Amino acid sequence: MEAVIKTASFKEKTNKVMGVNPLDAKLSKSYFLVTFIALLLGGTFGLMQGLNRGGLLELPSWLNYYQVLTAHGLLLVVVFSAFFTIGYFYAGMSHTLGGLLPKVRKMGWIGFWLKMIGLVLVVIPVLMNEASVMYTFYPPMAAHPVFYFGLVFVVLGIWMCSIGAFVQVANWRKNHKGQHLPILSFFATGVFVLLVGATAFVAVEVLFMIIPWTLGWVDTINVMVARTLFWAFGHTAVNIWYLTAVSAWYVIIPKVAGGRRWSDLLTRVVVIALVIMNITGGFHHQIVDPGISQTVKFMHVFMSLAIGFPSLMTAYALFAVLEKTARAKGGKGILGWYKALPWGDVRFLAPFIAMAAFIPAGAGGIAQTTNQLDQVVHNTMWIVGHFHLTLGMSVAMTFFGLSYFLVPYVSGRVLTPKINRLGVIQTILWTIAMILMSGSMHTVGLFGSPRRTSFSTYFDNATALSWSPYLIMIAIGATALFIAVLIQVYAVFNMMFFAPKGETEFPIADVEEGATKTPYWTERWGLWVVLGIVVIAMAYVIPLTDFIVNAPPGSPPFKTW
Amino acid sequence: MHRSEKVWLTLSFGMIMLFMIFAGYQAFALEMGPPSNEERIDPQKVDQTAPFDQPGVKQIGENEYEVVMTLQIFSFNPGKIEIPAGSTVHFTLTSKDVVHGFEIAETNVNAMVMPGYVQKITQKFDKPGEYLVLCNEYCGAGHQLMATTITVK
Numbered sequence: 001m002e003a004v005i006k007t008a009s010f011k012e013k014t015n016k017v018m019g020v021n022p023l024d025a026k027l028s029k030s031y032f033l034v035t036f037i038a039l040l041l042g043g044t045f046g047l048m049q050g051l052n053r054g055g056l057l058e059l060p061s062w063l064n065y066y067q068v069l070t071a072h073g074l075l076l077v078v079v080f081s082a083f084f085t086i087g088y089f090y091a092g093m094s095h096t097l098g099g100l101l102p103k104v105r106k107m108g109w110i111g112f113w114l115k116m117i118g119l120v121l122v123v124i125p126v127l128m129n130e131a132s133v134m135y136t137f138y139p140p141m142a143a144h145p146v147f148y149f150g151l152v153f154v155v156l157g158i159w160m161c162s163i164g165a166f167v168q169v170a171n172w173r174k175n176h177k178g179q180h181l182p183i184l185s186f187f188a189t190g191v192f193v194l195l196v197g198a199t200a201f202v203a204v205e206v207l208f209m210i211i212p213w214t215l216g217w218v219d220t221i222n223v224m225v226a227r228t229l230f231w232a233f234g235h236t237a238v239n240i241w242y243l244t245a246v247s248a249w250y251v252i253i254p255k256v257a258g259g260r261r262w263s264d265l266l267t268r269v270v271v272i273a274l275v276i277m278n279i280t281g282g283f284h285h286q287i288v289d290p291g292i293s294q295t296v297k298f299m300h301v302f303m304s305l306a307i308g309f310p311s312l313m314t315a316y317a318l319f320a321v322l323e324k325t326a327r328a329k330g331g332k333g334i335l336g337w338y339k340a341l342p343w344g345d346v347r348f349l350a351p352f353i354a355m356a357a358f359i360p361a362g363a364g365g366i367a368q369t370t371n372q373l374d375q376v377v378h379n380t381m382w383i384v385g386h387f388h389l390t391l392g393m394s395v396a397m398t399f400f401g402l403s404y405f406l407v408p409y410v411s412g413r414v415l416t417p418k419i420n421r422l423g424v425i426q427t428i429l430w431t432i433a434m435i436l437m438s439g440s441m442h443t444v445g446l447f448g449s450p451r452r453t454s455f456s457t458y459f460d461n462a463t464a465l466s467w468s469p470y471l472i473m474i475a476i477g478a479t480a481l482f483i484a485v486l487i488q489v490y491a492v493f494n495m496m497f498f499a500p501k502g503e504t505e506f507p508i509a510d511v512e513e514g515a516t517k518t519p520y521w522t523e524r525w526g527l528w529v530v531l532g533i534v535v536i537a538m539a540y541v542i543p544l545t546d547f548i549v550n551a552p553p554g555s556p557p558f559k560t561w
Numbered sequence: 562m563h564r565s566e567k568v569w570l571t572l573s574f575g576m577i578m579l580f581m582i583f584a585g586y587q588a589f590a591l592e593m594g595p596p597s598n599e600e601r602i603d604p605q606k607v608d609q610t611a612p613f614d615q616p617g618v619k620q621i622g623e624n625e626y627e628v629v630m631t632l633q634i635f636s637f638n639p640g641k642i643e644i645p646a647g648s649t650v651h652f653t654l655t656s657k658d659v660v661h662g663f664e665i666a667e668t669n670v671n672a673m674v675m676p677g678y679v680q681k682i683t684q685k686f687d688k689p690g691e692y693l694v695l696c697n698e699y700c701g702a703g704h705q706l707m708a709t710t711i712t713v714k
Contacts, residue, residue, distance in 0.1 A: 290678035294594045312573035370584045375595045379697035448666030450697035456705035463693040552601035552677035560701025
């Protein structure tokens, strides 16, 4: 045990002395710059939508609701999350694996520019109203081909970054035979494995189905195959952002709170479980689809609920760690120990609220994966409320909290008390606004108000009119969130370019005291990938084969906006 | 592993199993499963294919009706349906163009309607009133206007 602490503190010292490699820092800093510009733009679009949906703002015909919604979804679900995740894990790998290899850094940059090219190609048709097809772009709705070319570039960029991460990890393992991958890089490996797995499905959908069809090389498309491939990607993507947040909850937040990590073995088991079982979870988006038997749907209830188990392990672990930390710092009483936690530190406060938000968010998720319960809320505002809890709170607030050390860390600057205070205010405002907005969305969704629909009274229908108070609450929530976005973006730019120069710590918690050695089988990534593929095959071979073999005549492209 | 953690994980596992059992019991014993009809249709020949060549409301028994309906941008055909209170209505649905959603607000009727597939869902209407039927899957510029009503007298 002594030895473990010694090597850990030795590592910390070397990192302090050597600091962050400026070339690695610049890479992550560029990723964070794009992250928060995407947040600003995505947040602005969110405000416009919220106001429109509440009936308070009529959008001009040249920038309609569905254009704005497509941009809002893509900017926040894809750009904001992916750029933060990659910037964070590249910084984490640089920190815990002794600096990025030059070729890995180069791959990080190639990935960056491939994604930027993709982004421009996606945004242009959206702004020209040639691609108002939403984040899901379900065929037979067809956008301009350039939109899909852009998506291909984004996927190629993600693959490039994933390969870079694998090269970095493989190199470290070669030089550290028999050692466990440092925990943050272990999470990074899981995340990049899932990114490749998830994007593989959407790549097949876009490259082999949609592009030939929008270019007119084939006349029709198999809509159910496309839809199924999309959800194998679409849901996994958001689970990857969640796994990224979870990595910070296990590895970083205990250190910020002044404590140690949860059991190393159980942490690694959670990562492995989430990697193996994740991709098949997407099928619950198709619970009320035609063409899929009740039996297959029921099997998928199990497939989706299974992901809940590692999350429930996480829930216990995190609150147990915080209690232990608080008690070690003198916290007393059954619940009174919470007073000993650093509530005034935004690096703790924001991720803590993010974790707490995952309790109702996860419960909602479990309800939605269960067939009959999902039928009540499918495609209603409830779903929008759900992912504003999961992504808008659990993921985004964790990312915000991390930005208060990551951004100064990669910028060679420090977090000032003033910015910390601003961050605390931002966190409180975001929390109140999100609870208000998401709460209203859940409620009005239960009453039947549909998602992805611009303001409509449905010809003054009494039922639709009764939704108005909730929709106005959503508009108020969106306005407060927009103010919080402005504060967050201001804080990031301050820490990136204007804060006082200095060294910032990358907080990584040590293993718990008296920990037993983690068995080495946790490092068998080849096996985890194979098991993941087996689970995917169990889930998808039967329905996909059925959709292909018993396919109805396909659909031609439609532009309905 | 602490005792409390073992208890927690056992409860977690038990809860997931309970969800499975309830979902399975409701789906297979009570026939409350989600709409999952498996018939196929040529999406470009809906108008020529029975029963969609004659969309409409048909009484098929005492207090029992069949509604054969097509969904297309941005309407339901037939719309403005009227039925007596206490009727059971079997909806047979398909799309003539893009993906649509079929939702009746304040009921549990909620189904995806995909081109190429015939979707079916049944609902008993006990309470008189005007029910709002709407498309809950984004289908284009007029999606927010794609709605009709079912009047239960």
